[in-house]
Amino acid sequence: xxxxxxxxxxxxxxxxxxxxxxxxxxxxxxxxxxxxxxxxxxxxxxxxxxxxxxxxxxxxxxxxxxxxxxxxxxxxxxxxxxxxxxxxxxxxxxxxxxxxxxxxxxxxxxxxxxxxxxxxxxxxxxxxxxxxxxxxxxxxxxxxxxxxxxxxxxxxxxxxxxxxxxxxxxxxxxxxxxxxxxxxxxxxxxxxxxxxxxxxxxxxxxxxxxxxxxxxxxxxxxxxxxxxxxxxxxxxxxxxxxxxxxxxxxxxxxxxxxxxxxxx
Ligand SMILES: [Zn+2]
Numbered sequence: 303x304x305x306x307x308x309x310x311x312x313x314x315x316x317x318x319x320x321x322x323x324x325x326x327x328x329x330x331x332x333x334x335x336x337x338x339x340x341x342x343x344x345x346x347x348x349x350x351x352x353x354x355x356x357x358x359x360x361x362x363x364x365x366x367x368x369x370x371x372x373x374x375x376x377x378x379x380x381x382x383x384x385x386x387x388x389x390x391x392x393x394x395x396x397x398x399x400x401x402x403x404x405x406x407x408x409x410x411x412x413x414x415x416x417x418x419x420x421x422x423x424x425x426x427x428x429x430x431x432x433x434x435x436x437x438x439x440x441x442x443x444x445x446x447x448x449x450x451x452x453x454x455x456x457x458x459x460x461x462x463x464x465x466x467x468x469x470x471x472x473x474x475x476x477x478x479x480x481x482x483x484x485x486x487x488x489x490x491x492x493x494x495x496x497x498x499x500x501x502x503x504x505x506x507x508x509x510x511x512x513x514x515x516x517x518x519x520x521x522x523x524x525x526x527x528x529x530x531x532x533x534x535x536x537x538x539x540x541x542x543x544x545x546x547x548x549x550x551x552x553x554x555x556x557x558x559x560x561x562x563x564x565x566x
Contacts, residue, residue, distance in 0.1 A: 335384075335524055335525040336383050336384065336390045336394060336524060336525070337394075337522050337523075337524050338375070338380055338383070338384075338390070338394045338395070338396060338522065338523040338524065339372075339394070339395045339396070339522060339523075339535065339552065340380075340395075340396040340398060340516065340522075340523055340532065340533065340534040340535065341395065341396070341397050341398065341534065341535055341537055342398050342399075342400065342516075342518060342534040342535065342536045342537065343355060343360070343397070343398070343399045343400075343410070343537050344399065344400050344401055344403065344538075345401075345403045345405050345406075346360045346405050346406065346409040346410040346413075347405045347409060350539055351539065352538055352539055353538060353539070354538075354539045355537060355538070355539055355544070356539070356544070357409050357413070359544040359545065359548075360409070360410060360413055361413050361416075362545055363537070363545070363548050364413050364414065364416075364417045364419055365417060366545075366548075366549075367395055367397075367417070367419065368417040368418065368419060370393065371392070371393055372393040372394075372395040373391035373392070373393060373394055373395070374394075374395050374396065374397055374419045374420040374421065374449075375390065375391070375394045375395070375396055375420070376396070376420065376422060376451045377396065377422055377451065377453060377490075377491040377513075377514065378451075378490075379394075380394070380396055380514075380523065380532075381491075381513055381514055381529070384523070384524070384525055384527070384529075396422060396523075397414070397419060397420070397421040397422070398421065398422045398423070398424065398493065398516065398534065399421065399422070399423045399424070400423075400424045400455055400493050401424070401425075401426060401429075401436070401455060401459070402423055402424070402425040402426055402429065402430060402436050402437050402442075402455070403435060403436060403437070404434070404435055404436060404437055404441075406423055406437060406445075407437050407441045407444075407445060411445055411448065411450065414449065414450070415448055415449070418449075419449070420449040420450065420451070421449070421450055421451070422450070422451040422452075422453055422491070423442075423445070423450060423451070423452055423453070424453050424454060424455035424491075424492070424493035424516070425437075425442065425452055425453070425454065425455055425477075425481060426455050426456065426457070426458065426459045426477075427454075427457055427476075427477050427480040427481055427484075428457050428458045428477075429458075429459075430442065430484075439484050439485075442484075442485065443484075443485065446485060452481060452485055452489070453481075453489055453490075453491040453492065453493070454474070454477040454478055454481055454489050454491070454492045454493075454512075455477070455492070455493050455495060456473040456474060456477050456492070456494075456495050457472070457473045457476045457477040457480070458473065459495045460473060460495060461495065461496060461498060462494060462495065462498065462499065462503050463498050463499075463500065463503065467506065470503060470506050471506055471509075471510060474492065474506060474507055474510040474512070475510045475511075477489075478490075478510065478511060478512070490511065490512055490513040490514070491512060491513060491514050491515065491516070492507055492512050492514070492515040492516070493515065493516040493517075494515060494516070494517055496518075497517050497518030497519070499515065499517055499530070499531065504528075504530035504531065505530075507530055508530060512530075513529065514529040514530060514532055515529070515530045515531070515532065516532045516534055517531050517532060517533065517534065518534055518536055519531060519533045519534070520533065520534075520535060520536070521533030521534075521535075522535075535551055535552060536551075537551065
């Protein structure tokens with residue numbers, strides 16, 4: 303079974319690579335209701351560490367999305383679209399970054415602006431304007447005027463599963479409050495640090511006032527998704543052929559779902 307699955311993945315992945323323009327339509331048209339591709343990036347730089355995507359690869363990936371007619375949306379639009387409150391565009395994509403690294407401002411932001419794409423960054427407020435590798439409040443405010451949405455990645459980026467409830471609550475509530483105080487708008491979405499979560503943590507997040515939370519569970523967001531376990535497709539540095547890997551990850555996301563591996 304595993305072997306057949308891998309062969310199927312390879313065929314679907316390669317097919318996607320060779321006919322990318324055609325297949326991008328499949329990203330958002332494989333079942334009833336809106337299908338939202340949520341990409342997850344961390345660093346955009348040329349350091350070639352596992353969390354990095356190079357600047358030129360990121361540029362090519364954003365160009366691919368723009369040329370394919372993908373329309374970038376915000377977490378609020380994702381939420382309203384899934385609830386049927388608004389009509390989402392035909393190829394909705396949510397571009398997300400975790401942690402708030404400085405290169406999101408210096409390297410990713412200019413490229414996003416160049417292609418007219420919006421994105422969401424999940425920030426660790428205790429690191430903001432504190433550590434040199436992370437963005438400042440001034441940079442975050444500037445980005446918010448240019449199509450970037452700032453949301454919470456908890457106060458200090460702990461493994462939530464290892465914390466007692468009161469500390470989980472503090473991480474979720476303090477980060478929300480500090481972001482709202484500094485940015486002047488509601489902060490209602492969360493990305494779990496390291497992607498780890500469980501139903502208990504999800505319940506605490508809901509009680510803390512969040513409307514939804516993103517994981518690193520590989521998949522597409524649709525009406526079958528749990529708002530507190532939203533799927534994403536991680537995009538990391540790959541040594542071989544980064545663009546081919548990028549196309550394949552998008553295609554694999556679809557294959558995983560077709561094989562029934564998805565949801566909750
Ligand atoms: Zn993180």
